[in-house]
Amino acid sequence: MLTRLALTDFRNHADALITPGPGFVLLAGDNGAGKTNILEAVSLLAPGRGLRGTPLRDMARQQGDGGFAIAARLAEDIDIGIGTAPAAPDRKKVRIKGEAAAANRLGDYLSVLWLTPAMDRLFADSAGARRRFLDRLVFALEPSHAHHVSRYEAAMRARNKLLAEPDNADPEWLVALESGMAEHGDALGQARARTIAALGEAIAASPEDDFPHASLALSGWDGGDLKAALRASRSRDGAAGRTLVGPHRQDLAVQHAAKKQPAHLSSTGEQKGLLIGLLLAHAALVEERRGSPPVLLLDEVAAHLDPVRRAALFSRLEGHGQVWMTATEAALFDGIENATRLTVTAGRIN
Template identity: 45%
Template sequence: MRHISALRLTDFRNYHSLDVTFGPEPVVLFGPNGAGKTNLLEALSFLSPGRGMRRAKIEDLAKRTINSQAVAWGINATLNNETKISIGQIPEYPRRRLVRLNGANATSTELAQEINLMWLTPVQDRLFTGPAGDRRKFLDRFVFAHVPGHGAISSRYEKARSERNRLLSDGVQDTRWFEALETDLAIYGSQIAEARAATLTALQAEISARDSVFPKAQISIEGHYETLSLKGMDTQGVQNALKEDLAKGRSLAQRAGRTLIGPHRSDLCVTHIAKSMPASDCSTGEQKALLIGLMLAQARTHNGPTIKSRKPILLLDEVAAHLDEGRRAALIEELLALETQVFMTGTDESLFKAFDGRSQNFEVKDGHVQSVNS
């Protein structure tokens, strides 16, 4: 089992220095609010590409004291006692970070090939009623678990879109500039759409195949180019369609001053099947249960019929707090059945009693982590 076997933090959030080791079993982190439980999970989330589960700025992560801030922060982790990952802020360039894999500089794609991380946080409880952009990020995190290069492709798409938007807002009329950028947008946008469509298909198949105490969801995407891919159009066909649409819609985009079509406009739609009700209309508890169900289904798709990827490590922040005792116990059994490493946080150790000796428990207090297993 691929797992995080050791973690060292240096001047990260409220941790001046932390060294802790883990086995492959589920990890329970309990302690009072503000102790540093979520900060530890956030550090782990930086082991995957991206801005971490809080999407914080690099320069805001260093430990602060009353009178000063640390020069730089660092995260060092070991996978299975062999593979070493180092993530750190560059003191001379505080808005940049350095990623190293076994002592050598590494790209985000290389990092994603080593470790697959997914997370749920209390902020995501508002996912179904919040802006579409949050749901796209949620879906793309699922995609990224299966397609290591998805993050790099998305970054290239966003760079091309930003440059096209600049031309649009500045009133530039040179068609050659637009054609070059629209070619890039079509290439990267079609790959994004195809990856999302494949992930959605695998996820829905996994949801339909299993029964769970958590409600089943019907998932779809409001996005023209993902829909084309779902209907069987190949990547080149989607690319051609997107490029043609961008050219046709250029005059309208010039009036708006921004790019109006493409996968950056798509939205993830989720329906509570048993109630035939959009997730946004469900109760807060039902929305939480739907989210957990989606996460569990996604964790099982790593070895599905259409997608192969490394089994994910799960970071679950305060997930058990708002579940009744029966659902907490059911969640724990489903997590154990995944046979992957799981990190869970909560204010009280009793929330996790259903693990019944099958977890590693740590008390977190004032930036210190202490094992409580006998």
């Protein structure tokens, strides 16, 4: 968990400092005040592009010098810092314990999970959106997954570029790229499969309450000899301008377990419940595996739940690590007793 969070020139926060407690961290304020920006800052302390997935240059405060900084202290007195410099607004700099570090190392120190209003469309969204969601779940359990994903995607981009100009392509380099894709692709595919299996068990063991159980499966790529598949698909991939086989084509298939119905055919309320239930089961799995619960970021979740489901959510979250929540009205947090309560107004925190 975080014991200190400092923001400098991040989004609409010129200079902000929060010293949260170990349980709920409740942020109330009007739309546009900067509540979600705070959650986004916390999400950037884990591997990846954060809960919005926007370019780093867009995160710097418009009235600032073009860079930003986020500094956090963890409960173990470990300091983590990330940010960008004005001269390199798209380069993420990471410091851990005062030393420069690779961004993928962040997952070794902190697990962060989030739920935002944009994710309400997850089950009806693209396969890519669900795949990125799944990868975030894997990151929290296996931090090395971030390394395999980034290396696989880099090799795939280079291969696509070579296939676009076959007359100039170096055959040995093409083979090397496909070998790298096979190595990292097998690793990331196996990690996804392990997470799906473990998460299925965690969901089955979770309470039968107001959040329905989901059943999960992977589709789109079932493994096999990826190196051979890539070699056989060169002509087709070159004509298409992209790689058509591999774990980057996988999709997360979700069903309402009780109804045996695809999640995207469920009602809006059922989809919300499935997503929350999935996140809660995963948080419990992370706590079991890593020995400490993840930091949860729940953006405007309470506003879209009826009082009974809000109470059920608060009850499930109580005593399970640090939970950051936002709402436009503080009354939506009624029923939560022990919390750090903050009001956000136009980039200022009280």
